[in-house]
Amino acid sequence: MRNDALKIFTAGVRAVQPQYLLPRHMRWQHDQLQLGDRLFNKPDINKVYVIGAGKASAAMARETETILGSRIDAGIIVTKYEHSFPLKTIQCIEAAHPVPDDNSVLAGREMIRLLKNADEKDVVIALISGGASALLVDCPPGILLSELQVVFNKLLQSGANIEEMNTVRKHLSAGIKGGQLMRTAWPATVVSFILSDVIGDPLDSIASGPTVADRSTFADAWEILRKYRLVDKLPVSIIRWLQSGLNAAVAETPKPDDPVFTKSFNYLIGTNRVALDAAAAMARELHYTPVIITDCLQGEARDKARELVAYVQQFAGPRPACLLLGGETTVTIKNPGKGGRNQEFALAAMVALQQAYPDTDQIPVILSAGTDGTDGPTNAAGAVVDKGVLQLAAQRALLSEKYLEQNDSWNFFNQTNGLIITGPTHTNVMDIVVVLIP
Structure with missing residues (x-):
């Protein structure tokens, strides 16, 4: 599978x-x-x-x-x-x-x-x-590249979604x-x-x-920085530029x-929907009944993974089934592990699967990966959870909850043969989640 x-x-x-x-x-x-x-x-x-x-x-x-x-x-x-x-x-x-x-x-x-x-x-x-x-x-007048880099890094770690990040970037x-x-x-x-x-x-x-x-507008960008409590963490030049925009001293x-x-x-x-339709066609060719759940998956990766596993448990459609989701989750990084949103999603799904399916023979396969071949600052596009990953984790006494707590999904899947490594795909329409239910 x-x-x-x-x-x-x-x-x-x-x-x-x-x-x-x-x-x-x-x-x-x-x-x-x-x-x-x-x-x-x-x-x-x-x-x-x-x-x-x-x-x-x-x-x-x-x-x-x-x-x-x-x-x-x-x-x-x-x-x-x-x-x-x-x-x-x-x-x-x-x-x-x-x-x-x-x-x-x-x-x-x-x-x-x-x-x-x-x-x-x-x-x-x-x-x-x-x-x-x-x-x-x-770089706008008075702002150094190093100062822009601070903003980009803070936004990436904040849990802001891509539309929010880009609103700030447009006004810098x-x-x-x-x-x-x-x-x-x-x-x-x-x-x-x-x-x-x-x-x-x-x-x-x-x-x-x-x-x-x-x-x-500049007001929207400022409000996003306030929402994620970033205003006090940014260089003075950034704040000065944004305030100039708020005061109409810089053109909108x-x-x-x-x-x-x-x-x-x-x-x-x-678009992501084009990719999901093609994925569904392949699922049908492989004799699964495809169900496209959404192309608007968003929110905190671990929360959405738990919700998906709960949905899978209640799924009453024809089997074998292929559930498909597309979109882009976010991760609020709290600890210094290595990973990306897809790997974190897969690891959170695994934690939920371990609780929901004591019999690993019945466990669904869950794959989450970026269509661009990149997931966070790693060499992987994402990760997959299946019976083999669970067995290797058990053999090596790896606690999935501990790795999830440390935002360290890459190191978990690197030891359990769960990483998906595609290299650059030369396209980019967000992420795809594939769930196969036997």
């Missing part, structure tokens, strides 16, 4: 690969460039630029080069270390994730420099995916996030292709919405009525 769970997860990831998604939305034929539902005639185009940011951007850029070839005049993308591909025309910068580094700032600077060359007859293709909030960064950017990149690209036409890693797929939050009008991010968005067109091409 573990192999089946892996096949089902892999089918979901495969369905949201750029090489399957982009050709449906981008083509060049008969002297016309088709981008989404927009057609550009060759005589009306001066230059074609490509920009991009995110864990999937290199794969998206590679596919874009395959489709458009020599018609691309210049481009620059930024992706996570070890996520790049050889590209012909488009420059690729690798940078750090989930906390930005010098290359993140370099990428922001180079992208702005390229876009400043764009004029009214130019078309800019933007390839946007999750991870871009850290990979593509600019002076030229990129929250639609601000459009001010630089104007008056060129910008067509964005977006993979969503945010629950509900709000375009202005995915990758901190560099090409999308921003609904959030551009809103929907800003004229820069009259030439911006955004297409959502890959």
Whole structure:
């Protein structure tokens, strides 16, 4: 059953690969460039630029080069270390994730420099995916990269969800996030292709919405920092900048009525739901009855894992069954262990399973993993719990509750053969949970 769970997860990831998604939305034929539902005639185009940011951007850029070839005049993308591909025309910068580094700032600077060359007859293709909030960064006046890094780290440890984190990040950017990149690209036409890693797929939050009008405000960002009790823990320069925004001394991010968005067109091409539908199709092929419970899984990982096990206990549908969930949980880190939200979810599920299923022969298989192949600051995409993991834990006298208390799920699963290691998948549509009930 573990192999089946892996096949089902892999089918979901495969369905949201750029090489399957982009050709449906981008083509060049008969002297016309088709981008989404927009057609550009060759005589009306001066230059074609490509920009991009995110864990999937290199794969998206590679596919874009395959489709458009020599018609691309210049481009620059930024992706996570070890996520790049050889590209012909488009420059690729690798940078750090989930906390930005010098290359993140370099990428922001180079992208702005390229876009400043764009004029009214130019078309800019933007390839946007999750991870871009850290990979593509600019430092507002008076703020150092090291100070931004403090904010990113504090947010990651706070339990804030991705939409909340990105609201703060948008208001700690002076030229990129929250639609601000459009001010630089104007008056060129910008067509964005977006993979969503945010629950509900709000375009202005995915990758901190560099090409999308921003609904959030400095007041929203400030309230989030207050909610998670971070105001007193941040550098003075950060507080000063945010207060300048609150007092209207710093301009707000551009809103929907800003004229820069009259030439911006955004297409959502890959979502968690697309991945779940493909996973369900594979489950059916493997003779399970698939049930997609939600693509909006969110909340504290350990709480949601316990709720899932309770649901599984009460499940009265046809068997063997495959329950599927998608979304992104959070972890409030209280102890210095090693892990990620998917590994913590799996470990919390295991604790609950041990109590609910004294007979391990009847235990369901639960897999939780990130579609991007990364779970927290680890080499794993997530973890799986099955009879074999329980047996190894018992043989080695490993107490799952103790490891969960220490936020140390990676070390637990590393000793029980429960880690899922995929390497970079070159896509990113949040997480998938697979439950197989015999």
